Amino acid sequence: MxxxxxxxxxxxxxxxxxxxxxxxxxxxxxxxxxxxxxxxxxxxxxxxxxxxxxxxxxxxxxxxxxxxxxxxxxxxxxxxxxxxxxxxxxxxxxxxxxxxxxxxxxxxxxxxxxxxxxxxxxxxxxxxxxxxxxxxxxxxxxxxxxxxxxxxxxxxxxxxxxxxxxxxxxxxxxxxxxxxxxxxxxxxxxxxxxxxxxxxxxxxxxxxxxxxxxxxxxxxxxxxxxxxxxxxxxxxxxGSELPTPATSESTVTDDVVLQVRDLQINEAGRPVVSDVNIVIRRGEVVGVAGVEGNGQAALVDGIIGTRPVAGGTIELLGDDVTRQSVRHRRERGIGYIPQDRQREGLLLLAPLWENAALGHQTQAPYSQGFWMNRSGMRTATQEIRSEFDVRTPNIDVAAHALSGGNQQKFIVGREMHSQPTLLVAAHPTRGIDVGAQAAVWDQLKAARAAGLATLLVSADLDELIGLSDTIVVMFRGRIVATLDPAKVTPRDLGAYMTGAATQDDAA
Amino acid sequence: MTRIASVLRRIKTDAAAPVMALVFAVAASSVVLLVAGSNPIQAYSDMLKHASKLETMIDILNRATPLFIAGIAAAIGFRMNLFNIGVEGQYLLAALVAAHVGGLVHLPAPLHIALILLVAMSVGAAYSGVAGVLKVTKGVHEVISTIMLNAIATSGLIVAGLQAWQAGGGLGGNVTRVGTTPIDESGRLPNLNGFVEIFTRDIGRDRELTGVLVVAIAVGVAYHVIVGRSRFGFDLRASGANPFAAHVGGIPPKRMIVTAMVLSGAVAGLVGMTEIMDGGVFPANPIQGLGFAGIAVALLGRNSAIGALVAALIFAFLDISSGILQNTGSASREIVQIMQGLIILAAVVAYQVTERARAREEAKAAATALAAVAS
Structure with a gap:
C-alpha cells in the first residue's frame, strides 16, 4: 500500500x-x-x-x-x-x-x-x-x-x-x-x-x-x-543537551516587596479575581498556575495598574499603590513582561531605541525632565542589545523586523535594564525557540539571585516548577492551592488547575 | 558612520513617496489637460511664471500660512491616531470669539495680541475637547462628533454670534451684515513687508505679507520639537502607535486622547488669525474650508512639520495659480483642484508602497543578521 x-x-x-x-x-x-x-x-x-x-x-x-x-x-x-x-x-x-x-x-x-x-x-x-x-x-x-x-x-x-x-x-x-x-x-x-x-x-x-x-x-x-x-x-x-529551567538553592529573603491582600477585580460586574492574597519577597519567584481564563490575566493587570481594583490592597515596598497610576507603579520599580509581546510590549513600527524607553520614559537615561534623551536612549538600547543578545542588524530597525525570540529577549532586556524591584512576567517564554527560552530563564534566575522579586504567570508547568520558589494555583479567580515546587508534579498541578483537587483533599 | 548612512537612507525613503506622488499627479494632470484640449506645457509654464513674481509669492505665503497651521492641527490628532475633522468648526468659532473679544477691549499692543491669540486657542481647544471627552466617556468616535460639532459651529453658533456681535451692536434689524466690531490697531499683527523688502525690491500692488506667518513658524517649530523630542511627544506617539503597549508603559490612554484633541483644537484656533489679525474683523463671509484643506496638508506632509510646510506651499501655489490660468486662458481653473486631488490620492498610495518596501527590507536585514550569527 x-x-x-x-x-x-x-x-x-x-x-x-x-x-x-x-x-x-x-x-x-x-x-x-x-x-x-x-x-x-x-x-x-x-x-x-x-x-x-x-x-x-x-x-x-x-x-x-x-x-x-x-x-x-x-x-x-x-x-x-x-x-x-x-x-x-x-x-x-x-x-x-x-x-x-x-x-x-x-x-x-x-x-x-x-x-x-x-x-x-x-x-x-x-x-x-x-x-x-x-x-x-x-x-x-x-x-x-x-x-x-x-x-x-x-x-x-x-x-x-x-x-x-x-x-x-x-x-x-x-x-x-x-x-x-x-x-x-x-x-x-x-x-x-x-x-x-x-x-x-x-x-x-x-x-x-x-x-x-x-x-x-x-x-x-x-x-x-x-x-x-x-x-x-x-x-x-x-543538537545538544536540552536546557532546563531548574534553579539552584533558594535566594528568598525576609524583605517583602509585594503584598497583595484580599484582592478583588471585577469584569462586567462579576468578580474575576476574588480574595487573592500573595506575598513576594526579595529574591523570591512566585509562580501562578492556572488554565487560561481563571483570573491570572486580571491579576496581572491589577498589579501593574491597567485594571481598576474592586477591593483589597496592593502594597509595593510597604506603600499602598492600590489607587496609583501605572506610571507611578513603574517608577516605583515594577517591570513587566506582557503575555502578548506584540500587543502590549512593543511599538512595532518604531525603531528599537524608541521601544527601549517605553515604560521607562520618565526615568534616566531615557529622559531628562521635560525632554527625551536621545543619546541616552541609544546607549541604553545598545547595552540591552549586547547584554541580552538581541540579534538585530542595528538599533534603528523597527521592532516588527525582529523574530519572536529576539523581540522577547529585547523586552526582557528592557525591563531588566532598569533594575526593577518587582518583575511581573506573564508567559515570558511563550512561543519562542529553545535557545531564546534558555536565555530568558538565565536572565530570570540571575535577577532572582540579585534580589529581584518575581511574579511568574505561565502555562508551561515545567517552567513554573523549575523557576518558582512558591506556586499558587488559580481556579475561577481564587487561589485554590499554595504548593512547594520541589514536591509537586505537573500532574498534581493539573488536578488543582481543573478544580479536580483542592488543597483540603491533599491535606 | 552607519548611523549617518541610515539617516540618509531614511530621508531618501521618506522623500521618495511624495516625489513619486507629485510626478504622478503632474503626469496625470497633463493627460487631463490634453483631453480637455489645453496645452499642459503652456499651462504649467504660465503657473510657474506667475508664481515667480514677488507679489504672487506673497499671495502664496499668505495662503500657505493658515493651511500650514491647519495641517499641524490635524497632524497632532493623526499622531495620536485621532481623525480631527473638526478643525474647520474649531477655527471658525475660535476666530469669531477672538475677533469679538479683541474688538471689545482696548489694550497696549503686545497684550492685546496675546489676548486675542489666547482666546482663539482656548475656544478651539475647548470645542475640540468636547469631542475628546465624548470619545473617552461615551465612546463616540471623534469623526462623528467633530462632523456634528462642525455643523453646530458653522450653521448655528457662528450665525448666532455674528448676529449678536455684529459691528454697531446689532442695530436691531441686522440689515447690513458687516462682521464683528473692528479690532484696534493694537490688536493686529503688523505685516512683514518691511522685513521682506530688506532682501527684495519694494512690494507693489497693496500686497501685505501676513504677520501670522511668524505665529505659524512658531507653531511649526514647537510642534517639531515637542512631538519629536519631548517626553510628552514620546507619550503621544507611543499612545497613537499602540495604545495597549502605551498603557502598560504608564501612559493613560484616555487622558492622552483628551490632551491630543485639546492641543489639536488649540492649534486649530490659530488658523483663522490671518483673517482677523490682518483684517481686524471676523467678516460676514469668512474664508471656509481651511480646516479640511489642513487634513490634506497633514496627509501629504506625513504629519511632520517640514512635510506640512512643503505641502502647504504646494497647495497654496496651486490655489493661487487658478486665477492666472483663468486670466491667460491656457487652461480651465478647475485643473488646480484636480491636481490637488490627484496629489493626495497618489501620495496615499505611494506612502503605502514605500512603507511596505521598507518593512520588507528591514525584516530581510534582521533575518540576515540572525542567519549570520547562527551559521
Missing part, C-alpha cells in the same frame, strides 16, 4: 531565511507520525505547505502515492487531508452541530439547511471514530478539550482520512492531554492517519509510532518512537 504522505526534498524560502531546506517526510498509512523540532525549525511552514496554505519552492509531494500540487486548502481537503489548528476557529454562539457543518451544510430545496441529515452524518462520524459529542450543546459551554474534539470532528465530517494536528496539546492540561491521546488512538484504530506536531518530548513519545525531527529547516532524522528515549530526541532537536 502506498504511503499516506510522502514529501521529497521540500524547500521553502522566505526573504533572508530558508524555512524548509530539502525536507523529507514519509508517513505510512494508519500511523501516528509526530513532527517535532524547536520553534523556528520549520514545522509550521511544512504543515502549511502540506495543507495547501503555502507553495513549496522545490520538491515533490505525494498523497497516497499520487503526486500532487496544492494551491489552496480545499485542494488538500478534497484529497482527504484535514487540519486542526492550534487556535480554535469556533464561534461561541453556535451549537456543536452548527459549528461542525459550517461551510459544508447539507441543504434541502430552497437553500434550507438539512439539519436532520447533518445530525445523522455527525452521529455516523462520531460513532465511526469513537468521539463523543452532544450535537446540541453550545460551544461556549464546552471545556477546552471538548472544543478541540469538535475541531477534530469537523475535519472528519468533511471526509478527512489524514489529520494534521498543530500543537494540539499546547492549550490542554495534563488530564485533557490523556483524553486527547485516547481519542487519537481510537482514530488510528479506525484507519485514520495522524500527523502530530509538537515539541514536548514526553508527549511525542507517548503517542507517536514514528517521529521525524526537524532542525533549522532540515529533516535530521526519522525514528521509531519505541527505539528512542527523550534525551536522545532532545539531542536530535537542538
Amino acid at each position: 502506498a504511503r499516506a504522505i510522502e514529501l521529497i526534498g521540500i524547500t521553502k524560502r522566505f526573504p533572508g531565511v530558508v524555512a524548509n531546506d530539502k525536507v523529507d517526510l514519509a508517513v505510512e498509512q494508519g500511523e501516528i507520525h509526530a513532527v517535532c523540532g524547536e520553534n523556528g525549525a520549520g514545522k509550521s511552514t511544512l504543515m502549511k505547505i502540506l495543507y495547501g496554505m503555502q507553495n513549496a519552492d522545490e520538491g515533490t509531494m505525494k498523497v497516497n502515492g499520487q503526486e500532487v500540487r496544492f494551491h489552496k486548502p480545499t485542494d488538500a481537503i478534497d484529497l482527504g487531508i484535514g487540519m486542526v489548528h492550534q487556535h480554535f476557529m469556533l464561534a461561541d454562539q453556535l451549537t456543536v452541530l452548527e459549528s461542525v457543518i459550517l461551510g459544508s451544510e447539507p441543504t434541502l430545496a430552497g437553500g434550507r439547511i438539512d439539519f436532520a441529515a447533518a445530525k445523522a452524518h455527525l452521529a455516523e462520524v462520531s460513532q465511526a471514530y469513537g468521539l463523543n459529542v452532544d450535537p446540541d450543546q453550545l460551544i461556549e459551554s464546552l471545556e477546552v478539550g471538548e472544543r478541540q474534539r469538535v475541531e477534530i470532528i469537523k475535519v472528519l465530517y468533511r471526509g478527512a482520512k489524514i489529520l494534521i494536528l498543530d500543537e494540539p496539546t499546547a492549550v490542554l492540561v495534563p488530564q485533557e492531554v490523556e483524553e486527547l491521546f485516547r481519542n487519537l488512538r481510537e482514530l488510528k484504530a479506525n484507519g485514520a492517519t495522524i500527523l502530530f506536531i509538537d515539541h514536548k518530548l514526553a508527549e511525542v513519545l507517548a503517542i507517536a509510532d514514528t517521529v521525524t525531527v526537524l532542525r533549522q529547516g532540515r529533516s535530521v532524522a526519522t525514528v521509531k518512537a519505541a527505539d528512542v528515549t527523550a534525551p536522545q530526541l532532545a539531542e536530535l532537536m537542538v
